[in-house]
Amino acid sequence: MDMWSEILSKAVAEKNKNTNRPASHILIAPIRKDYLNVFCENFHLHLLSKNISSKHGGNYMLYSIDYEICNEYNIKYAEEKDEYTAVRFIYDSVLSNFDAYFMKSKSKSYRCPQCSKIYEESEVVKFKVKRCCDDDEVLDEIIHMETPKTEGNYTEVEIKILGHISSLGEDEAMDAREIADAVGCTIQKVSMWGSKVLAKKGLINKGLINILSKNKTKNYYYSID
Ligand SMILES: [Zn+2]
Numbered sequence: 001m002d003m004w005s006e007i008l009s010k011a012v013a014e015k016n017k018n019t020n021r022p023a024s025h026i027l028i029a030p031i032r033k034d035y036l037n038v039f040c041e042n043f044h045l046h047l048l049s050k051n052i053s054s055k056h057g058g059n060y061m062l063y064s065i066d067y068e069i070c071n072e073y074n075i076k077y078a079e080e081k082d083e084y085t086a087v088r089f090i091y092d093s094v095l096s097n098f099d100a101y102f103m104k105s106k107s108k109s110y111r112c113p114q115c116s117k118i119y120e121e122s123e124v125v126k127f128k129v130k131r132c133c134d135d136d137e138v139l140d141e142i143i144h145m146e147t148p149k150t151e152g153n154y155t156e157v158e159i160k161i162l163g164h165i166s167s168l169g170e171d172e173a174m175d176a177r178e179i180a181d182a183v184g185c186t187i188q189k190v191s192m193w194g195s196k197v198l199a200k201k202g203l204i205n206k207g208l209i210n211i212l213s214k215n216k217t218k219n220y221y222y223s224i225d
Pocket residue numbers: 112113114115116117132133134135136137
């Protein structure tokens with residue numbers, strides 16, 4: 001199944017970054033708990049706790065990848081709580097790709113960017129390219145369901161930004177534009193979230209440094225490790 005291979009590739013990618021660090025555990029927002037049931041039934045994953053706080057805030061469901069599977073992929077198994085509450089264990093950015101399969105009530109409508117007329121999905125469902133019947137503009141899709149987000153947890157993009165910066169050593173530090181490009185969000189989001197929250201809380205480093213490979217001195221973001 002697709003979702004399993006994506007979970008496994010994230011774990012293997014985490015392992016490959018540093019084989020001495022465990023990559024055996026998974027944290028997900030409680031709102032996505034049903035996604036992993038099938039893997040628990042098949043003993044690929046084991047639910048260890050329904051309410052565990054990450055080092056970086058937020059409460060999560062904690063799972064471990066089966067010990068045998070970890071062995072098979074040479075993934076180091078975490079023994080200490082301190083090891084598996086790091087941000088790299090938060091898998092919501094992987095699981096969010098499957099939200100559509102789990103949200104049956106998701107409804108869509110379409111808005112004309114030109115005249116702002118709203119069309120229900122049923123009105124335009126038969127057209128492959130959906131256009132306004134007054135001015136022929138291509139309609140924008142509106143999805144009427146917020147991205148799953150639990151109280152106290154970060155949004156997907158915030159987790160991605162934190163995760164991305166946390167993977168950068170000082171010599172690989174990136175500026176806000178580079179991070180925005182890598183994560184797929186605005187530069188403003190990176191600088192607001194990075195400077196006003198993450199750096200202030202001491203979760204990442206931000207500083208005016210000179211990166212030799214880039215040959216300029218400016219504000220760069222990198223991990224605290
Ligand atoms: Zn229109």
